[in-house]
Amino acid sequence: MNGTPTSTIFLVLRRLRTPLIVLIVIFSVSVLGLTLMPGPPDPNGGSMPRLSFFHATYFISYTATTIGFGEIPYAFSEQQRLWVTFCIYLSVIGWAYTLGTVFAMLQDKNFLNAVAAQRFARQVRHLREPFYLICGYGEAGHLICQALDELGYRAVVIEKDEAKVGDLELQSYSADMPALCADAGQPDTLILAGLTSRYCRGVIALTNDDSTNLAVAIAARLLAPSLHALCRAEHAETAANMASFGTRHIINPFEKFGEYMALALHSPAAYHLLLWLTGLPGTTVTRHREPPEGKWVLCGYGTFGKVMTEALENAGLPVTIIDRAAPLAAAHSWIKGDGTGGEALRAAGIAEAVGIVAATASDVNNLSTVVTARELNPKLFTVLRQNHVANRALFDAFESDFAMVPAEIVAHECLAILTTPLLAPFLAFVRQADDAWAETLLGDLTGRFGWDVPTVWSVNINISQAPSVYRLLMRNEAELKLGELLRTPVTDLPPLSCTPLLLLREGDAPRLLPGLEEPIRLGDQLLLVGSETARKDLGLTLFNGHTLKFVLTGQDFPSGLVWEWLAARKQVRDA
Numbered sequence: 001m002n003g004t005p006t007s008t009i010f011l012v013l014r015r016l017r018t019p020l021i022v023l024i025v026i027f028s029v030s031v032l033g034l035t036l037m038p039g040p041p042d043p044n045g046g047s048m049p050r051l052s053f054f055h056a057t058y059f060i061s062y063t064a065t066t067i068g069f070g071e072i073p074y075a076f077s078e079q080q081r082l083w084v085t086f087c088i089y090l091s092v093i094g095w096a097y098t099l100g101t102v103f104a105m106l107q108d109k110n111f112l113n114a115v116a117a118q119r120f121a122r123q124v125r126h127l128r129e130p131f132y133l134i135c136g137y138g139e140a141g142h143l144i145c146q147a148l149d150e151l152g153y154r155a156v157v158i159e160k161d162e163a164k165v166g167d168l169e170l171q172s173y174s175a176d177m178p179a180l181c182a183d184a185g186q187p188d189t190l191i192l193a194g195l196t197s198r199y200c201r202g203v204i205a206l207t208n209d210d211s212t213n214l215a216v217a218i219a220a221r222l223l224a225p226s227l228h229a230l231c232r233a234e235h236a237e238t239a240a241n242m243a244s245f246g247t248r249h250i251i252n253p254f255e256k257f258g259e260y261m262a263l264a265l266h267s268p269a270a271y272h273l274l275l276w277l278t279g280l281p282g283t284t285v286t287r288h289r290e291p292p293e294g295k296w297v298l299c300g301y302g303t304f305g306k307v308m309t310e311a312l313e314n315a316g317l318p319v320t321i322i323d324r325a326a327p328l329a330a331a332h333s334w335i336k337g338d339g340t341g342g343e344a345l346r347a348a349g350i351a352e353a354v355g356i357v358a359a360t361a362s363d364v365n366n367l368s369t370v371v372t373a374r375e376l377n378p379k380l381f382t383v384l385r386q387n388h389v390a391n392r393a394l395f396d397a398f399e400s401d402f403a404m405v406p407a408e409i410v411a412h413e414c415l416a417i418l419t420t421p422l423l424a425p426f427l428a429f430v431r432q433a434d435d436a437w438a439e440t441l442l443g444d445l446t447g448r449f450g451w452d453v454p455t456v457w458s459v460n461i462n463i464s465q466a467p468s469v470y471r472l473l474m475r476n477e478a479e480l481k482l483g484e485l486l487r488t489p490v491t492d493l494p495p496l497s498c499t500p501l502l503l504l505r506e507g508d509a510p511r512l513l514p515g516l517e518e519p520i521r522l523g524d525q526l527l528l529v530g531s532e533t534a535r536k537d538l539g540l541t542l543f544n545g546h547t548l549k550f551v552l553t554g555q556d557f558p559s560g561l562v563w564e565w566l567a568a569r570k571q572v573r574d575a
Contacts, residue, residue: 008114015105019098026094030060030087040077051080059084064091116180117192123178124156124194131156132418133193133200135184135216136207137164139389139407140232140414142171143280144204147415149173150281156193156200158184160207185215187223195224202228204414210238217247230414234303251413253406258307260409261383261402263431265291265315269439270430276446277423277529278412279453286451288401292381293317294354299339299369301325304385304404305359312357320348339369345376355381363391367398422458422527426502429512441513445499445529455532459542461524466542473522480552482526483516487551489537496537498530 034056039049051059063084076084105111131154134141141157145168148155157179159165165181182189184207194200203224205216213231220229230249233239239250264271268290276285296312298305301323309332312319320333322344337344339358350356356373358366363386370382383402386395395403416423430438445454463470472480482503486496503511503518504525511518514526528538541547 008118011111011114012105015108015111016098016101019094019101023094023098026087026090027060027064030064030083030090031056033083033087034060034080037080037083038077039080040075060087063088064095113181117182120178120180121192123176124192124197127154127156127178127194127197127199129154130199130201131194133190133195133203134158135190135203135205135212136232137161137168137179138206138208140206140410141204142168143389143407143411144206144414145171145173145177147281147411149175149177151419153419158182158189158193160184183212185209185212187219190216190219191223195220195227200224200227202230202418204418205229205231206410206414207232210235214238214241217242218245221245221247228418230417232410249413249417251410253404253409254304254307256409256413257304257404257406258311261291261308262311262314264288264402265311265317267431267433267435267438269435269442270433273430273438273442273445274427276442276451276453277427277456278416280408280411280415281453281455284452289381291401292354295320295349295352296355296357297322297339297345297348297350297353297373298357298359299323299366300358300360300385302359302361305357308357308359308383320353322348338365340365340372342372342376345369345373350376350380353377353380355383357383357385359383359385361385361387363387363394367394370398370400416456420456420458420527422502422504422525423456425504425510426512426527429502429510448499449497449530454529455535456527456529457535459526459528459538461520461522461526468545468548469520469542470522471545472548473520480520481516482514482518482520484552485520485541486516486538487541489541489547489551496530496534498528498534498538500526500528502527 031053035051035053037050039051064087132148133156134144135158137145137157137159141159145155145157154175155177157165157168157177159168159179159181160183162181165179168177168179171177178193180189180193184190184205190203195203203216203220205213207213207216210233213233217229217231220227225246228249229247230251231242231247233242233250233252234254239252242250260271260274263274272285272287279285294317296317296319298309298312298319299322301309301321305321305323309319309321318333320335322335322337322339324336324338333348335344335348337347339345339360350373356370358369360366360369366385366387370380370384373380374382382398382400384395384398384400384404386392386403386405389405389407416427459465461469461473469480469485482500483495486498486500488494488496500514501512502525503514505511505521506523528535541551
């Protein structure tokens with residue numbers, strides 16, 4: 001796709017080539033004919049001279065444009081009036097043809113796409129702040145755009161579906177998000193969207209087509225190898241192909257939920273801690289009851305069904321599968337049928353089961369399955385696959401124990417990787433930790449901040465992210481402790497409402513839950529959780545040297561050259 005101004009101009013000229021030639025020919029013939037027509041008789045005898053080329057051009061110009069000033073420089077002869085009459089009708093035909101062509105061009109899909117691409121390219125070029133390139137504005141893309149907007153980040157969107165692009169334009173985002181209706185798999189489209197821009201911080205491929213996501217991953221690797229590339233892949237072959245091109249972040253929502261389920265089975269507290277830390281901004285996490293041990297029934301042995309079967313069997317739980325295409329010989333217990341009917345559920349032993357997984361690609365069938373199963377066994381632990389976020393009201397009304405929403409899982413993972421890169425290593429520690437430790441940490445954090453999804457952010461002690469702290473440490477004026485850094489920049493208020501989760505220091509082992517007496521060093525990386533107000537206040541301390549001095553000493557020092565000079569003069573006088 002080429003959306004440059006030059007290409008649009010050429011498209012207009014190509015479409016209007018014939019009408020313009022027709023108008024030029026009509027104008028030329030009209031002017032030439034008017035100069036050849038004899039003038040009226042001279043009252044003094046003889047005849048008036050013919051119109052000059054200048055006068056003929058002037059007259060035809062205002063006549064053809066329907067302005068009509070009148071006859072100049074004298075009243076026309078009969079021949080001239082006859083020719084002008086012919087020219088009037090001829091110009092009307094020419095203008096009608098030209099305007100019809102113009103209106104048809106304005107409705108032409110290619111022309112509208114070219115204009116939209118030109119406007120989109122101009123918006124992207126004028127961006128002077130970091131942004132993320134999102135390919136695919138489906139349910140996951142919508143959630144990510146909302147979250148990025150709430151966090152103060154910009155986004156550029158490529159979406160193939162025109163209706164979804166229109167939906168994006170109707171959203172009330174705080175900042176404009178340029179969007180283009182195009183195929184994200186085309187390298188030219190990605191370049192037009194700012195893939196190679198110095199302000200682009202990452203590309204996220206979220207389309208429902210694995211081949212398109214693969215094309216985005218390849219383009220990102222070859223055209224912008226330094227960028228973060230996050231790609232959705234629902235098939236193992238596609239994921240392996242992406243990995244071969246060096247794509248570090250490949251997200252399979254089904255496998256990711258399988259990991260969540262496995263974690264919930266052997267470490268429920270760690271699962272809820274992960275869910276709370278990676279939730280979408282503005283949402284509230286509720287604690288689920290723990291998955292029970294015993295026999296499970298799974299309906300729908302597709303991609304998600306296979307992942308869930310493996311997770312349950314790895315936990316030592318027997319699974320009976322209900323599917324319409326049950327094989328003749330299999331390693332699992334199979335019932336051929338439809339989980340929406342009671343007959344197949346009874347044959348699978350739903351009365352003795354402790355849990356059921358509705359794993360089909362149909363939200364209606366999944367709801368019907370669990371409703372029927374609950375009627376046969378009210379104590380069942382239910383795991384529901386919710387394919388579409390739009391059906392949330394129905395799934396909320398049912399109140400399942402677990403709801404697997406692919407779009408939300410993808411959004412959680414993308415936001416965690418992009419906005420808080422230190423969260424991944426911390427969660428890796430959580431998964432390996434003892435559940436009692438996770439339970440204690442979860443209780444402490446939720447007791448302090450509640451179950452609303454908190455703000456999680458990372459801080460690097462360097463010149464770009466913490467200039468005031470960096471300069472202080474470079475001067476070696478004093479040792480700076482973590483607790484001192486987390487003081488509020490307002491007098492007589494408690495410390496910032498945040499908790500340090502992880503400290504990474506080059507050459508040292510990672511420090512989980514570092515203490516407030518921990519000294520800060522250049523190059524340290526901190527992961528914190530808390531309120532949005534605490535994040536903003538800490539940012540002020542990190543960037544403003546005057547605020548940092550106030551936080552460390554409790555004294556309000558004058559800022560600015562003039563005020564510092566006046567303060568020095570006052571100290572001299574007082575001495």
